[in-house]
Amino acid sequence: MALKQNVEQALEPTIGVGGLPRAAFEAGLAGATSALRRLREDLETGRLALLQLPGSESDLAEIEAAAAGLKQGASDIVLLGTGGSSLGGQTLAQLADWNVPGLGRLAEGPRLHFMDNLDPITFARLLERLPLPDTRFVAISKSGGTGETLMQAMAVLSALDRAGLRGRAGELLLGLSEPRKPNGRNALRDLLEPEGVRFLEHHTGVGGRYSALTNVGLLPAAILGLDIRAIRSGAAEALAPIRAGASVNDTPAAVGAALAIAAALEQRGIHVMMAYADRLERLTRWWVQLWAESLGKDGRGSQPVAAIGPVDQHSQLQLYLAGPNDKVFTVVTTGVAGEGPAIDPELARRAGEPGFAGRHIGDLVAAQGRATADTLARNRRPVRRIEVDSLDARTMGELMMHFMLETILTGYGIGVDPFDQPAVEEGKILAKQYLAESRA
Amino acid sequence: MALKQNVEQALEPTIGVGGLPRAAFEAGLAGATSALRRLREDLETGRLALLQLPGSESDLAEIEAAAAGLKQGASDIVLLGTGGSSLGGQTLAQLADWNVPGLGRLAEGPRLHFMDNLDPITFARLLERLPLPDTRFVAISKSGGTGETLMQAMAVLSALDRAGLRGRAGELLLGLSEPRKPNGRNALRDLLEPEGVRFLEHHTGVGGRYSALTNVGLLPAAILGLDIRAIRSGAAEALAPIRAGASVNDTPAAVGAALAIAAALEQRGIHVMMAYADRLERLTRWWVQLWAESLGKDGRGSQPVAAIGPVDQHSQLQLYLAGPNDKVFTVVTTGVAGEGPAIDPELARRAGEPGFAGRHIGDLVAAQGRATADTLARNRRPVRRIEVDSLDARTMGELMMHFMLETILTGYGIGVDPFDQPAVEEGKILAKQYLAESRA
Numbered sequence: 001m002a003l004k005q006n007v008e009q010a011l012e013p014t015i016g017v018g019g020l021p022r023a024a025f026e027a028g029l030a031g032a033t034s035a036l037r038r039l040r041e042d043l044e045t046g047r048l049a050l051l052q053l054p055g056s057e058s059d060l061a062e063i064e065a066a067a068a069g070l071k072q073g074a075s076d077i078v079l080l081g082t083g084g085s086s087l088g089g090q091t092l093a094q095l096a097d098w099n100v101p102g103l104g105r106l107a108e109g110p111r112l113h114f115m116d117n118l119d120p121i122t123f124a125r126l127l128e129r130l131p132l133p134d135t136r137f138v139a140i141s142k143s144g145g146t147g148e149t150l151m152q153a154m155a156v157l158s159a160l161d162r163a164g165l166r167g168r169a170g171e172l173l174l175g176l177s178e179p180r181k182p183n184g185r186n187a188l189r190d191l192l193e194p195e196g197v198r199f200l201e202h203h204t205g206v207g208g209r210y211s212a213l214t215n216v217g218l219l220p221a222a223i224l225g226l227d228i229r230a231i232r233s234g235a236a237e238a239l240a241p242i243r244a245g246a247s248v249n250d251t252p253a254a255v256g257a258a259l260a261i262a263a264a265l266e267q268r269g270i271h272v273m274m275a276y277a278d279r280l281e282r283l284t285r286w287w288v289q290l291w292a293e294s295l296g297k298d299g300r301g302s303q304p305v306a307a308i309g310p311v312d313q314h315s316q317l318q319l320y321l322a323g324p325n326d327k328v329f330t331v332v333t334t335g336v337a338g339e340g341p342a343i344d345p346e347l348a349r350r351a352g353e354p355g356f357a358g359r360h361i362g363d364l365v366a367a368q369g370r371a372t373a374d375t376l377a378r379n380r381r382p383v384r385r386i387e388v389d390s391l392d393a394r395t396m397g398e399l400m401m402h403f404m405l406e407t408i409l410t411g412y413g414i415g416v417d418p419f420d421q422p423a424v425e426e427g428k429i430l431a432k433q434y435l436a437e438s439r440a
Numbered sequence: 441m442a443l444k445q446n447v448e449q450a451l452e453p454t455i456g457v458g459g460l461p462r463a464a465f466e467a468g469l470a471g472a473t474s475a476l477r478r479l480r481e482d483l484e485t486g487r488l489a490l491l492q493l494p495g496s497e498s499d500l501a502e503i504e505a506a507a508a509g510l511k512q513g514a515s516d517i518v519l520l521g522t523g524g525s526s527l528g529g530q531t532l533a534q535l536a537d538w539n540v541p542g543l544g545r546l547a548e549g550p551r552l553h554f555m556d557n558l559d560p561i562t563f564a565r566l567l568e569r570l571p572l573p574d575t576r577f578v579a580i581s582k583s584g585g586t587g588e589t590l591m592q593a594m595a596v597l598s599a600l601d602r603a604g605l606r607g608r609a610g611e612l613l614l615g616l617s618e619p620r621k622p623n624g625r626n627a628l629r630d631l632l633e634p635e636g637v638r639f640l641e642h643h644t645g646v647g648g649r650y651s652a653l654t655n656v657g658l659l660p661a662a663i664l665g666l667d668i669r670a671i672r673s674g675a676a677e678a679l680a681p682i683r684a685g686a687s688v689n690d691t692p693a694a695v696g697a698a699l700a701i702a703a704a705l706e707q708r709g710i711h712v713m714m715a716y717a718d719r720l721e722r723l724t725r726w727w728v729q730l731w732a733e734s735l736g737k738d739g740r741g742s743q744p745v746a747a748i749g750p751v752d753q754h755s756q757l758q759l760y761l762a763g764p765n766d767k768v769f770t771v772v773t774t775g776v777a778g779e780g781p782a783i784d785p786e787l788a789r790r791a792g793e794p795g796f797a798g799r800h801i802g803d804l805v806a807a808q809g810r811a812t813a814d815t816l817a818r819n820r821r822p823v824r825r826i827e828v829d830s831l832d833a834r835t836m837g838e839l840m841m842h843f844m845l846e847t848i849l850t851g852y853g854i855g856v857d858p859f860d861q862p863a864v865e866e867g868k869i870l871a872k873q874y875l876a877e878s879r880a
Contacts, residue, residue, distance in 0.1 A: 078542070083754025102518070102553040103562050105545050106569040113542040117751035119718040120780020120802035122543050127781065129546040148750060150791050151801055155781035191791040208754070269709060269766055270743050278559040289755030296759025303710050303745060303759065303767070310588060311557035313864060314523025314648075315729030319736025319743065322863035326709055327743070337878060340560020341567065341595035351590050351631040355876050361591055362560035367874035368867075375867040423762035424753060427808075427815040434807035436795050438777060 001237050002388050002395045003402055005252045007259055009373065010328060010382035018325050018380025020262045028262030028413070032254045035412035039405070040242060048408075049205030053213045054401055055236030060228055063215050066200055067222035070136045070174060071110055077223055078113045078130070080152045081140030081176075081216075084208025084293075086116035087286040088217030088400070092231065094282045095396055096224035101278055109224055118148040127159040133168075140176040140216055142202045144186035147428070153191060170196030176216060178202045207419060209290050212400050227393045234397025238405060253402050257409035259384055263302065263328045264414050268382075272320065274307040275332040276369040279391055280399075281308050283332075287403050294407045294418040301416070310368045317372065321379050328382045332399075333369035335389040336362035441677050442828050442835045443842055445692045447699055449813065450768060450822035458765050458820025460702045468702030468853070472694045475852035479845070480682055488848075489645030493653045494841055495676035500668055503655050506640055507662035510576045510614060511550055517663055518553045518570070520592045521580030521616075521656075524648025524733075526556035527726040528657030528840070532671065534722045535836055536664035541718055549664055558588040567599040573608075580616040580656055582642045584626035587868070593631055610636030616656060618642045647859060649730050652840050667833045674837025678845060693842050697849035699824055703742065703768045704854050708822075712760065714747040715772040716809035719831055720839075721748050723772075727843050734847045734858040741856070750808045757812065761819050768822045772839075773809035775829040776802035 012019035020028075042048035070077055079086060093114075094100060097107040115123065139153045156173070160166045175197050177188045189199060203214045211217060213235055218228045241251040248254040263271065271291065273284050284306035295301035307316050309331075320327065339362030348357040356364075376383045388395040411418025452459035460468075482488035510517055519526060533554075534540060537547040553566065579593045596613070600606045615637050617628045629639060643654045651657060653675055658668045681691040688694040703711065711731065713724050724746035735741035747756050749771075760767065779802030788796040796804075816823045828835040851858025 082751050086751075087755070097565070100559075100562055101557055102555045103566050103569070105551050105553070106566070111545050113545070115542045117541055117718055117748060118801060118805055118808075119540075120776050120800060120805060122540055122718045123801055124780045125537070126543050126546070129543070147793070147796075147804065150793060151783060151796060151804060154783050154787040154791070154796070155801065157787060158781065158784050185792065187791040187793060191787060194790065269764055278557055278562045292756045292759035292763075293754075296756075296763035298762065299764055301759050301763040303743065303763075305743060305745060308557060311522050311526075313867060314733075315527070316732045316736075317867060318861045318863045319732035319741050321866075322738065323732075323736035323741040323743075324709055324739055336560050340564045341598065343591060343594050344598050347594045347597060347631060350634065351594070351627040352625065353587070353590060353627060355872055356587075356591060356594070359875060360560060361558060361563055361595065363878055364587065364591060364871070364875055365558055365560060367878060368558075368871045370874050371867050371871035375870055378866070379863075421758045423758045423819075426761075426818070427753060427757060427811050430815055431804070431808045431811035432795055434810050435799060435804055438803055438807060 001240070001398070003238070003252060003398050004387045005255060006385045007255060009377040010259055010384050015377045015382070016380050019382050020259070020266055024262040024265045025258060027265055028258035029248055031261040031413035032258040032409055033248050035257060035409040036242065036248055036251060036254045038412050039409060040245070043242060049203060050210050050404065051239065053232065053235065054239045055232055057229060057232065059215065060232070063218050063228060064222050066174065067219055070138065071223060073134060074110045074136045075134040076111045076113060076130055077136045077138065078115060079138050079140065079220060080115050080149050082116045082118070082146060082148045083289060084211055085140040085142070085216055086114050087282065087289055088212025089220035090114050091212065091282040091286040091400065092217055092221040092226060092396060093224055094279050095391065095393060096226055098224065099282065101281070112220060112223065115152060118151065123152060123155060127155065132160065132163045132165055135172065137173045138176060138219065139173065139188060139192065141188050142178055142208055144177040144188035150187055150191065153188065157195065170198065173197045175199035176202055176219070178204050209293055210404055212286070230393035231397035234394035235401035238398045238401035242405070253405035254409055256384065256406040257413055259328065260406070260410040261413040264300065268326055268328050269302050270305060270327040271302045272305040272307060272327050273330045273332065274309055274312060274372070276309040276365055277334050277391060278308070280332060283399060284308065290403060290407050293421050294411055295414065295416055297416050297423065300414055309372060310365060313368065313372060320376060320381060325381060328384070329376055330384045330386060331369060331373040332386045333366070334391045337366040338362055441680070441838070443678070443692060443838050444827045445695060446825040447695060449817040450699055450824050455817045455822070456820050459822050460699070460706055464702040464705045465698060467705055468698035469688055471701040471853035472698040472849055473688050475697060475849040476682065476688055476691060476694045478852050479849060480685065483682060489643060490650050490844065491679065493672065493675065494679045495672060497669060497672065499655065503658050503668060504662050506614065507659055510578065511663060513574060514550045514576045515574040516551045516553060516570055517576045517578065518555060519578050519580065519660060520555050520589050522556045522558070522586060522588045523729060524651055525580040525582070525656055526554050527722065527729055528652025529660035530554050531652065531722040531726040531840065532657055532661040532666060532836060533664055534719050535831065535833060536666055538664065539722065541721070552660060552663065555592060558591065563592060563595060567595065572600065572603045572605055575612065577613045578616060578659065579613065579628060579632065581628050582618055582648055584617040584628035590627055590631065593628065597635065610638065613637045615639035616642055616659070618644050649733055650844055652726070653837070670833035671837035674834035675841035678838045678841035682845070693845035694849055696824070696846040697853055699768065700846070700850040701853040704740065708766055708768050709742050710745060710767040711742045712745040712747060712767050713770045713772065714749055714752060714812070716749040716805055717774050717831060718748070720772060723839060724748065730843060730847050733861050734851055735854065735856055737856050737863065740854055749812060750805060753808065753812060760816060760821060765821060768824070769816055770824045770826060771809060771813040772826045773806070774831045777806040778802055
């Protein structure tokens, strides 16, 4: 296991009043024990399909073949899909420099465009600027009925039509959706199949925000040349203690859930994840959806907040240290000491920073990650530390599976269903009504 | 004034229990009245330099000249600077498609790289991949002492040295920092001036997170060809009611502050800004720093949360609607009805979405923004609406000045100094100590 977790600095006995009281953490561990028992049953009975993915490889060849097909002759590959249909793929793609701040535009390989938000100006400009004959589109929606994705897919077909490329739609587009239901309706298939577009099957038992380890997340990863087998085997490591029947204390995801359950008992309404690596920025955004949508129901759930270091020391740390003590923190670091450019001693001296001489940029970042966690704890803010030695496909798979397990266990522990999202239908219906009323 | 604000859906008389009680809002208005009086004194006495910027033009020619100089022969321009030295520029740059999700890699003009985070792997790869002879670097730090920016600048000098380009440092680099203090120390100037690097002067009276309207934010905007005069004149519109001595109710920033003060009185610890436009994504991040660092002190301040729509309907709305009712919401929309690709009626019918036929993508986005605000209000979550007709340099200047004024007024109203950030020094000192200890 690459992931190392330490919750000591979250607890009152270690950091004093302001930390989570021992009794609350004990109650959290008790809740996590029941939750873990239930999850182990999910695993043994096979009723939670997500748990069957880690370590399995039977579907990977198909994903790799689809990726190779899409890349052939492609300068650009556009992923249409919103929310959970996009964030898992983005998280993995960032390992290959996709959307790494400052570096993303210099990334190698085909340009990947995740169109997860619907914006009329962006989408119009995109269709104007893309070299359409060399662009491939992948439209992803589990149910096939996601309005944003449907509109985008329709606009793409019309753009291909105008460019005289509609006859090539079967070659330029790929769909990813569930098989047609018994009633025969799947809007995305109904739209695209008549154009000759092929479909990969969306796993019927793994929903949007948990889909990173299915073809939804692994297809973009494979396009960028990431080792999707390593992602799955990393995920298996996070699941291993549960598979082996380990105790709560020997199961990192369960200890994390115990902390979250304790935080809920203590009315801590905000959970901050601060990761010290550019390539974990999307992980924090992916986790925000995972946490918010899985746990925010029945008046429960905490507000997830994403931050990355060191930059957010300059933007949010003031609030974390001196604002209300109503948060719990997770600080994620990677083993970057010794990494990156080394500082010329003469230049360091000239700038009056002799401490920088001969040090690597990674040394400062490592020191800052540690200092931020310790400073939070010294100011009696509860902090959990998560460390991985280095960041690669395997550790990313482990991190993602860890947080999915922790979220499910927390949902079981606080008594909400971590798999549904009942509240958002009302807004969707109202939006369709407003759209109809706005007709001229 | 382009900005339209409506707070009715935040109040209990409109949306029922769960909204902010009338009495709390009245107290907020009273607090905002005193705060507004103080701000007007700041304006009249000239003691708050930020208030002198809107509408003024005397420094703009110098910024435009610097931008033109940097662009000459440049394929890439790298901005070194963290936190407030970067986010304002990013917010403006996004108007010119910089970092617009999915579209950013196809943006025109020189590639701008904002290196606001320090990451050793990113920075090493960046220096390897940049065409160094055609790259320009701008190093920004108000005090000149920001560790992250210094390390990056040192690494750049060493990279130029290795590439045989150090003799051109005066042409390839530009500094932006305060004038040297009486004691003669300014680490960034000490580092770069001996290389022949020229400096623009950082305004001594406008700190990092309020610097968007100074050369710090306007230089990147000018590089991308944005109309920086329009940005300043938009800012002047946000300030106009204060300059004219308007009442609290006729001053949008003061009404916004009244709402925030009322939220503080009601112990609402979370403030969500959800903007319905790709080009407002950085505005929400910039605002997170502005809000958190200005107000998070003395145990006060609320957690700012950034979201963009429609995508975050799929990631956070479940929590907002059905989680704890401990938030206030600001929904920002722009006039996008009728914008973007129109949907082919035949395709809409085929997908079983006849309501989409002939509609534009912007119609759906407009309907979604309105529906989200209304759905929040129907679920008795307090919502403020902000609308601008269209998004351009002028309206962006107005939005940014609006939120700066609102933040300052809120600080005055809740009794914290909105201009300092005293809590973060402890972590910086500890990081330097750990850096020293880590020496082999």
